Amino acid sequence: MSEFKPGLEGVVAIQTEIAEPDKEGGALRYRGVDIEELVGKVPYEKVWGLLVDEELEPGMPDPETYEPKSLTGNAPSDLQAETARLSSEWALKKIVDTDEREVRDDLARLSAQMMSIVAQSAAVHDGRKAAPDEFVAQGDTAAEKFLLRWRGEADPDHVKAIDTYWICTAEHGLNASTFTARITASTGADCGAAMSAAVGALSGPLHGGAPARVLPMLDAVAESGDPAGYVKDLLDSKGRIMGFGHRIYRAEDPRSQILKRTAQEIGSPRLEVAEALEEAALAELHNRKPDYVIATNVEFYSAVLLDAADVPPYLTPAMFATARVAGWSAHILEEKRTGRLIRPSARYIGPGARSLSAV
Numbered sequence: 001m002s003e004f005k006p007g008l009e010g011v012v013a014i015q016t017e018i019a020e021p022d023k024e025g026g027a028l029r030y031r032g033v034d035i036e037e038l039v040g041k042v043p044y045e046k047v048w049g050l051l052v053d054e055e056l057e058p059g060m061p062d063p064e065t066y067e068p069k070s071l072t073g074n075a076p077s078d079l080q081a082e083t084a085r086l087s088s089e090w091a092l093k094k095i096v097d098t099d100e101r102e103v104r105d106d107l108a109r110l111s112a113q114m115m116s117i118v119a120q121s122a123a124v125h126d127g128r129k130a131a132p133d134e135f136v137a138q139g140d141t142a143a144e145k146f147l148l149r150w151r152g153e154a155d156p157d158h159v160k161a162i163d164t165y166w167i168c169t170a171e172h173g174l175n176a177s178t179f180t181a182r183i184t185a186s187t188g189a190d191c192g193a194a195m196s197a198a199v200g201a202l203s204g205p206l207h208g209g210a211p212a213r214v215l216p217m218l219d220a221v222a223e224s225g226d227p228a229g230y231v232k233d234l235l236d237s238k239g240r241i242m243g244f245g246h247r248i249y250r251a252e253d254p255r256s257q258i259l260k261r262t263a264q265e266i267g268s269p270r271l272e273v274a275e276a277l278e279e280a281a282l283a284e285l286h287n288r289k290p291d292y293v294i295a296t297n298v299e300f301y302s303a304v305l306l307d308a309a310d311v312p313p314y315l316t317p318a319m320f321a322t323a324r325v326a327g328w329s330a331h332i333l334e335e336k337r338t339g340r341l342i343r344p345s346a347r348y349i350g351p352g353a354r355s356l357s358a359v
């Protein structure tokens with residue numbers, strides 16, 4: 001048996017043609033194209049096409065008219081439950097029982113609908129009714145339509161923020177949620193099951209749940225006016241600074257610069273305090289772990305940018321999921337082509353054979 005690696009760190013579990021971040025973090029490329037070339041030039045729905053079909057056209061479609069059965073206003077759990085429900089509502093075929101074309105089309109329908117579910121759930125949370133399809137159709141891009149459905153209006157700066165955020169976070173190799181999606185797909189389950197499993201994996205604070213915890217940190221620093229003291233206290237109490245550190249990158253996440261730049265362009269009120277906290281956090285983390293590079297990750301300036309677009313912290317894990325539908329779809333399709341069940345091994349370290357009376 002091969003060597004055991006806690007957290008599977010460094011283990012190569014799949015081969016992919018979609019994207020994989022490099023350790024130095026110089027750039028992030030989708031199917032070879034640097035995301036710097038995409039942001040501001042093609043909207044998210046076409047980036048979906050690049051990732052899934054390796055072509056910009058036709059990209060992700062508009063969502064079909066569909067009313068989710070029971071929205072609570074808690075977007076991450078609404079998204080997970082309603083995506084799973086679509087498997088039966090739409091009678092999706094098991095991946096193992098259908099061809100690549102149908103899997104691709106199921107993923108396109110699901111991706112579009114998942115965006116609509118989050119927008120509708122957010123409207124419920126705000127005590128509003130989501131806008132109908134006829135109204136939403138006025139929007140040009142997926143980001144604009146998302147905001148129109150959720151809020152009934154779409155500020156151009158907010159559209160720009162969300163489109164940029166979605167493109168930057170659309171895909172990132174074999175992260176925890178994508179691995180979850182691929183494992184589920186590898187069993188031959190349907191696409192709704194694979195996508196909803198991925199939503200669950202993404203909701204944790206060590207993965208997509210981090211931005212929700214960044215803003216309270218910024219509030220605390222703004223109140224105390226002492227970023228260095230805040231960071232020291234947090235680390236002394238064995239806390240983690242959200243938005244820093246990454247399993248793969250040992251340098252600043254390339255997405256972080258794009259998100260920060262966009263936050264600057266649209267005039268984020270939190271940028272100053274974020275920069276002060278970032279500077280203090282990087283210095284203190286370096287002091288404490290000089291041999292282990294912990295840099296700013298995508299979540300830190302995602303939180304700042306989403307805040308500038310008036311996206312409340314509770315909604316950020318679901319926003320991340322709406323972005324990642326592209327990456328998950330591309331990987332589920334790639335997994336369909338691979339067709340091999342993912343089933344690693346565990347090394348048993350429990351008690352030896354014994355009788356029930358010994359328990």
Ligand code: ACO
Pocket residue numbers: 007175205206207208210239240241242243244245246247248292294297298299
């Ligand atoms: N704050 C404080 N200490 C940290 C941080 C952090 N943000 N990140 C890592 N460390 C420390 C750990 O405490 C650990 O120290 P120890 O060896 O003394 O126990 C050491 O660095 C290594 O940490 P691991 O968790 O083993 O490193 P890993 O590569 O698995 O960590 C992770 C990656 C989980 C993202 C981590 O950096 C973290 O918890 N960051 C904060 C949460 C966060 O920002 N999550 C979003 C990640 S990006 C994404 O998923 C899209």
